[in-house]
Amino acid sequence: MAEFTAEVFQNEFLADGATDAHAVVSVSCRGAGRAGVSGDVAEVIIVDTSGSMDMPPNKIAAARRAAKVAINEIVDGAWFAVLSGHSVAQMVYPSHPGMARMTDVTRAEALQTVERLRSGGSTAIGSWISAATELFAQAPTARCHAILLTDGKIEGEPPEALPAALAAASGRFQCDCRGIGNDWVVDELRTIATELMGTVDIVAKPEELEADFEEMMRTSMSRGVPDARLRVWAPQGSELLFVRQVAPTVDDLTPRGVQTGPLVREFPTGAWTDEARDYHVAVRVPVAPVGNERLAARVEVVVNDEVFAKSLVKAVWSADADLTTRIDPAVAHYTGQAKLADAIQKGLAAKASGDDRTATVLLGEAAKLARESGNENTTRLLEKVVDVVDADTGTVRLKQQVDKSDEMALDTRSTKTTRIRREP
Amino acid sequence: MSDIGTDCPSCSGPIVIGDAFCESCGATLAEGAPDAGAAESPTAEMPVPTVPPATVPPATTVSPAPGALPACRQCGGDVLDDGFCSQCGQKAPTVRDHWQESPVDWVAGVCDRGIAHARNEDAMALAGLADRSLAVLVVCDGVTSAPDSDRAALAAARDACATLVGTPSAASQAAAAIISHWSAALVRACADGNAAAVGVARSLGNPSEPPSCTFVAAVVQGSVVTIGWCGDSRAYWLPDEGEAVQLMRDHSLGTEMMRDGMSRAQAEADPTSHTITRWLGADSFDPTPEVNSFQVASPGWLLVCSDGLWNYASLPVALQSLVHEHVAGGRTTPLAIADALVVWANEQGGHDNITAALARVQPSLR
Structure with a gap:
């Protein structure tokens, strides 16, 4: 049985008249078990087989190998299917539209069939998502997960196809997205991954794809908790400003909140393995007189309507400036990480639109934030796109020659955060 | 004065005299609670000063019905077992x-x-x-x-x-x-x-x-x-x-x-x-x-x-x-x-x- 813990990091002291309570709630899961142990699991692998996957041909070859290692990771008894995505989505395995139970026999058949994947046609990701949604509908009680691989931008379908497909898929399955090469669009895959609560990343070199697929599927198989929700109570007259996952990646959950009671909203967080995730919760509460202590939020981890962990975000009004001016290190750190992600994404967008001045300012700010917070991975990625003149002041120069995949890697991984270094 | 002397004023669990906190409920304990000797003094018929009562008293002198959740002093909402009001979030006073x-x-x-x-x-x-x-x-x-x-x-x-x-x-x-x-x-x-x-x-x-x-x-x-x-x-x-x-x-x-x-x-x-x-x-x-x-x-x-x-x-x-x-x-x-x-x-x-x-x-x- 999985165990959750939730720990709050905050400075609960508010100055006279202050209203905003900020806290980082650190949620850890232990004993998640494995997928399929409690309830079914269903996996769909979607491989882009558009014509460009042959240019160069090592992409489609890498995709075949990656699909095979992923198939090998799927546990016996799980539902699974492989889709080939081009102008439409086509069944690869099983051959009929539906899902197969993983056995020695089906595994061998699937591995053979994947070997015959060929490329041709355009990229219509919306139709691929819709096809996956239909497949998952045949396993209504299963915890559903998909891997989507593409190398290009959407061009084989009308622009409204993807949003419509995502609306139908949202909440039905989680989807990890991977872009191979540098002709795909970061925003498109990020939109899919965000809406379908999955990860997004670039695989710049085809030979890295196998290890990545193996890791993704292994992670999915270790997610023994199918769906956990954050249940957030905030007092009467308050406003829940945001609920944001801040580690391991920045992901704003606020729009996904569902009102489940007069003072309660619930936020789906997807499936869990043994892992820790941090959430930044901000609540605007009605002012109370100095000396009052109130609860600003009750944050619970809920699985199947059962509370697995609970934490309290407090507000204590004080006249002592020594207490009220302190900012909790975790809140400060993750506020910085969210700003960092925002500065990178907006900076790269400005650069793409030719606004070098704005891009320089924003990417400079990003360099400063990355340095301050010790986010070395992001610093390294930034240094491939800008020359850092002085990280302390955020002074940078845009590089004249930038490898496009470096820029895409920076954009894609902008939401990856470093966890706050805590006292042992 | 014996080691185990009395009960916690909050939860009635046993407490060790001299401890700062109750082992059971974590309530802050006071030093110097009257020991048994005081009650056996020559004026034993006189009520020994009571420790704070075992339940959190409400603002009014009317006690809540047994089993009912205590009412918030601020807004009248139910106080949950985590000590905060279920409506306005006000912390209920401790004993x-x-x-x-x-x-x-x-x-x-x-x-x-x-x-x-x-x-x-x-x-x-x-x-x-x-x-x-x-x-x-x-x-x-x-x-x-x-x-x-x-x-x-x-x-x-x-x-x-x-x-x-x-x-x-x-x-x-x-x-x-x-x-x-x-x-x-x-x-x-x-x-x-x-x-x-x-x-x-x-x-x-x-x-x-x-x-x-x-x-x-x-x-x-x-x-x-x-x-x-x-x-x-x-x-x-x-x-x-x-x-x-x-x-x-x-x-x-x-x-x-x-x-x-x-x-x-x-x-x-x-x-x-x-x-x-x-x-x-x-x-x-x-x-x-x-x-x-x-x-x-x-x-x-x-x-x-x-x-x-x-x-x-x-x-x-x-x-x-x-x-x-x-x-x-x-x-x-x-x-x-x-x-x-x-x-x-x-x-x-x-x-x-x-x-x-x-x-x-x-x-x-x-």
């Missing part, structure tokens, strides 16, 4: 934050954190005999500038009260004999209260700023009231008819200013007026109480209180009319009036901890 005592129907008090302070550093200990022959009211106000003064105040109040409870009443009914008897007892009680406060400091490893508190105790025997005090917690006589009087003079810079000719209003407005010149605790220069007495001639109320109350009504006549208003409004028991005074002080801002303890003294009934 140490707010409690009431009424050992007999003519003696009662309410001790409250107020609004502005994070902790309740006031404390009280009350006792009385049902036949109205004797009452003991002790109030101590912890000095906020020293940490853990809440513990020193509670320890001092309880030990001083226990000493007074353990003292047999004066054998003679002559006023002079009663006064001299209780004056001596009050000096002993104050010394024991001081020892309790010093004991808290010792248990904390003798901090450089030792916890300390004021002290005021009143003993009513028949129609004679004897008072002993250190600091600026006060005792007032508020008769139903006739002039109200303050029964003591603060040991404070404010009093010294008034003695030097400053008006009460001027002195009390001075920021240093609350600086006390006598207190209990390890760093006290002179923990001996000043003693005074008063002979009651007509029915009225003995009020013993902390500055959290009298800050808003310093003049005896002001407190007298407040009490008369509440009596006219139908609050005729000492508990109801004490509760109303605390609510009123909170309405004035609750800038300090508030303690109001009252005894109804009616010489004609003796």
Whole structure:
């Protein structure tokens, strides 16, 4: 049985008249078990087989190998299917539209069939998502997960196809997205991954794809908790400003909140393995007189309507400036990480639109934030796109020659955060 | 004193005397709770001052129905088991934050954190005999500038009260004999209260700023009231008819200013007026109480209180009319009036901890 813990990091002291309570709630899961142990699991692998996957041909070859290692990771008894995505989505395995139970026999058949994947046609990701949604509908009680691989931008379908497909898929399955090469669009895959609560990343070199697929599927198989929700109570007259996952990646959950009671909203967080995730919760509460202590939020981890962990975000009004001016290190750190992600994404967008001045300012700010917070991975990625003149002041120069995949890697991984270094 | 001495005031679990926190529920514990010896003293028939009750008392004197969730003092919503209101989020007071005592129907008090302070550093200990022959009211106000003064105040109040409870009443009914008897007892009680406060400091490893508190105790025997005090917690006589009087003079810079000719209003407005010149605790220069007495001639109320109350009504006549208003409004028991005074002080801002303890003294009934 999985165990959750939730720990709050905050400075609960508010100055006279202050209203905003900020806290980082650190949620850890232990004993998640494995997928399929409690309830079914269903996996769909979607491989882009558009014509460009042959240019160069090592992409489609890498995709075949990656699909095979992923198939090998799927546990016996799980539902699974492989889709080939081009102008439409086509069944690869099983051959009929539906899902197969993983056995020695089906595994061998699937591995053979994947070997015959060929490329041709355009990229219509919306139709691929819709096809996956239909497949998952045949396993209504299963915890559903998909891997989507593409190398290009959407061009084989009308622009409204993807949003419509995502609306139908949202909440039905989680989807990890991977872009191979540098002709795909970061925003498109990020939109899919965000809406379908999955990860997004670039695989710049085809030979890295196998290890990545193996890791993704292994992670999915270790997610023994199918769906956990954050249940957030905030007092009467308050406003829940945001609920944001801040580690391991920045992901704003606020729009996904569902009102489940007069003072309660619930936020789906997807499936869990043994892992820790941090959430930044901000609540605007009605002012109370100095000396009052109130609860600003009750944050619970809920699985199947059962509370697995609970934490309290407090507000204590004080006249002592020594207490009220302190900012909790975790809140400060993750506020910085969210700003960092925002500065990178907006900076790269400005650069793409030719606004070098704005891009320089924003990417400079990003360099400063990355340095301050010790986010070395992001610093390294930034240094491939800008020359850092002085990280302390955020002074940078845009590089004249930038490898496009470096820029895409920076954009894609902008939401990856470093966890706050805590006292042992 | 045995190791396992008593029950936790919050959860009734067993506690080890000297522990700072309850092992079961984590409630902060006070030092110096009266031990079993006090109850077996020669006056065992006298109720030993009660520890704060086991349940969190609500603001009103009406107890919630058994099994029902306690109501929030702020908005009336249900208080959940995590101690916060399910509607407005207000933290429900702990027993140490707010409690009431009424050992007999003519003696009662309410001790409250107020609004502005994070902790309740006031404390009280009350006792009385049902036949109205004797009452003991002790109030101590912890000095906020020293940490853990809440513990020193509670320890001092309880030990001083226990000493007074353990003292047999004066054998003679002559006023002079009663006064001299209780004056001596009050000096002993104050010394024991001081020892309790010093004991808290010792248990904390003798901090450089030792916890300390004021002290005021009143003993009513028949129609004679004897008072002993250190600091600026006060005792007032508020008769139903006739002039109200303050029964003591603060040991404070404010009093010294008034003695030097400053008006009460001027002195009390001075920021240093609350600086006390006598207190209990390890760093006290002179923990001996000043003693005074008063002979009651007509029915009225003995009020013993902390500055959290009298800050808003310093003049005896002001407190007298407040009490008369509440009596006219139908609050005729000492508990109801004490509760109303605390609510009123909170309405004035609750800038300090508030303690109001009252005894109804009616010489004609003796």
